[in-house]
Amino acid sequence: MMIGRLNHVAIAVPDLEAAADQYRNALGANVGPAQDEPDHGVTVIFIELPNTKIELLYPLGDDSPINGFLEKNPAGGIHHICYEVEDIIAARDRLKESGARVLGNGEPKIGAHGKPVIFLHPKDFNGALVELEQV
Amino acid sequence: MMIGRLNHVAIAVPDLEAAADQYRNALGANVGPAQDEPDHGVTVIFIELPNTKIELLYPLGDDSPINGFLEKNPAGGIHHICYEVEDIIAARDRLKESGARVLGNGEPKIGAHGKPVIFLHPKDFNGALVELEQV
Secondary structure (H helix, E strand, O other), X not given: OOXXXXXXXXXXXXXXXXXXXXXXXXXXXXXXXXXXXXXXXXXXXXEEOOOOEEEEEEEOOOOOHHXXXXXXXXXXXXXXXXXXEOOHHHHHHHHHXXXXXXXXXXXXXXXXXXXXXXXXXXXXXXXXXEEEEEO | OOOOOEEEEEEEOOOHHHHHHHHHHHXXXXXXXXXXXXXXXXXXXXXXXXXXXXXXXXXXOOOOXXXXXXXXXXXXXXXXXXXXXXXXXXXXXXXXXXXXXXXXXXXXXXXXXXXXXXXXXXXXXXXXXXXXEEO
């Protein structure tokens, strides 16, 4: 098992259009369109950097996993980082052996990019929420 | 002004060797040596990914800027993200015009990589601490 690229950094934001405008206008970034992801309870905007992406996350629906984060962090904040792996089952099993917990039922779900993903428990990873995506 | 590459994601950790071992052993990452940066009050370990770096941050000295963060987040957490820019003075001035505050006295300092850096106020950037580094 070998960790791959940093696929994206996700930032939860309290105002999606304001955040997109700021990246577009003040930083001159290449900002994509807003995309609703009802299966994940988020609306996302991707910012394309030369080497990776920033994912702006905004709640979609009352059950959005971002609601609680924004209640605790009303100004927003860095929500998670996503590493690419070649084989998500092998990665999961090696991480579980090392003592890291996988969130949810432990099985990969199909993520916002249509690829299998898992999330690791932040308490087992230096307080950082880590997503692994099979590419 | 055009934002460049994501230079690194910095993660503050409560146990530097344990965090390095986890990235090395459980994720199979390419982990560098610990480097003391007394001018910045941190000891850092860089993890080289194919497209960017993870910077593990640990306090060095009683005045370390990481001490307060770890008091609030004892398990650690994602501390900041660093974007590359070509001209840090032009970037700073454009950001100030847009209403974003620069931390400290507003002048670039020489960062951990020997390049000029500034930090932007998290409240002006979706709760995310953003470092700009001139490359």
